[in-house]
Amino acid sequence: MTNPALHSPPAALAEIETRIAAAARETGRDPASVHLIAVTKTFGAEDIRPVLEAGHRLFGENRVQEAKSKWPELRTLYPGLTLHLIGPLQSNKAREAVELFDAIHTIDRPKIAKAIADELARQGKRLQLFIQVNTGEEPQKAGIAPKDTADFLAHCRTLGLEIAGLMCIPPVEEDPAVHFAFLAKLAGDLGLSELSMGMSSDFETAAQFGATYVRVGSAIFGSR
Numbered sequence: 001m002t003n004p005a006l007h008s009p010p011a012a013l014a015e016i017e018t019r020i021a022a023a024a025r026e027t028g029r030d031p032a033s034v035h036l037i038a039v040t041k042t043f044g045a046e047d048i049r050p051v052l053e054a055g056h057r058l059f060g061e062n063r064v065q066e067a068k069s070k071w072p073e074l075r076t077l078y079p080g081l082t083l084h085l086i087g088p089l090q091s092n093k094a095r096e097a098v099e100l101f102d103a104i105h106t107i108d109r110p111k112i113a114k115a116i117a118d119e120l121a122r123q124g125k126r127l128q129l130f131i132q133v134n135t136g137e138e139p140q141k142a143g144i145a146p147k148d149t150a151d152f153l154a155h156c157r158t159l160g161l162e163i164a165g166l167m168c169i170p171p172v173e174e175d176p177a178v179h180f181a182f183l184a185k186l187a188g189d190l191g192l193s194e195l196s197m198g199m200s201s202d203f204e205t206a207a208q209f210g211a212t213y214v215r216v217g218s219a220i221f222g223s224r
């Protein structure tokens, strides 16, 4: 691992793009099929701007309120950017989430699915949506249980939600490759093409196992 503290965020991001592309090629994948979400939680506009200036346009935040405090202004300054919600969502924040974000990775229970479906209809918007799967079946962690994913996907569709793919956050103490392979298999079985997986410590592994979105924060911006 390169020490991100020695790099500027744009340089770190460029290096990560190169490593993702190499990992994708190693497994015969098109590097363009792996999208790098730069995760900006806890970082302010002054940290984010150099990366925007360098041309990056795909970002992730894990809290609605925090995103609201920095992204509307950045959006007006840097056209064409795409913002993904990667953190847990409360149904009372669904309205703001649909207003602020272009994608949500954390659909994981009927109440959230319903709240998002209602807001998409009300606001006349389409977002890219992912179901979060608790692949490690950790009781404290968000996400639908693997065995319930097919039924939950069907339920989302009855609400009119168009689900693009699956997302996971593997248990910290386990080999992420096992979880990435599992999520890729599950998505394949369900006919879903997008896979949100891989963070600073394992984005190359994720790219090798089929990630179409990797979510990288500290390796770009430094430790939080």
Ligand SMILES: *Cc1c(COP(=O)(O)O)cnc(C)c1O
Pocket: 039, 041, 062, 086, 087, 169, 198, 199, 200, 201, 215, 216, 217, 218, 219
């Ligand atoms: C913070 C966060 C990331 C990025 O984590 P890093 O280890 O800083 O790369 C990815 N996914 C989710 C859901 C996060 O909350």
